[in-house]
Amino acid sequence: xxxxxxxxxxxxxxxxxxxxxxxxxxxxxxxxxxxxxxxxxxxxxxxxxxxxxxxxxxxxxxxxxxxxxxxxxxxxxxx
Numbered sequence: 001x002x003x004x005x006x007x008x009x010x011x012x013x014x015x016x017x018x019x020x021x022x023x024x025x026x027x028x029x030x031x032x033x034x035x036x037x038x039x040x041x042x043x044x045x046x047x048x049x050x051x052x053x054x055x056x057x058x059x060x061x062x063x064x065x066x067x068x069x070x071x072x073x074x075x076x077x078x079x
Contacts, residue, residue, distance in 0.1 A: 011057070012059045013038045014039065
């Protein structure tokens with residue numbers, strides 16, 4: 001929200017909530033900000049690259065725990 005308030009064109013990669021009703025509610029709030037919402041998954045990479053090519057900024061909404069994926073060391077620490 002802060003980025004769009006500053007005039008930045010943003011695309012956001014997010015994970016949908018498990019509850020479809022809650023997901024629609026959250027998406028409506030996020031959509032009101034005016035940025036493009038990109039759901040994670042197979043299409044996310046292509047839409048993210050397209051957003052960057054169009055000169056938009058890319059944000060990742062990482063507010064939910066996910067256990068899939070590969071372990072990546074961060075600042076010398078591992079899981």
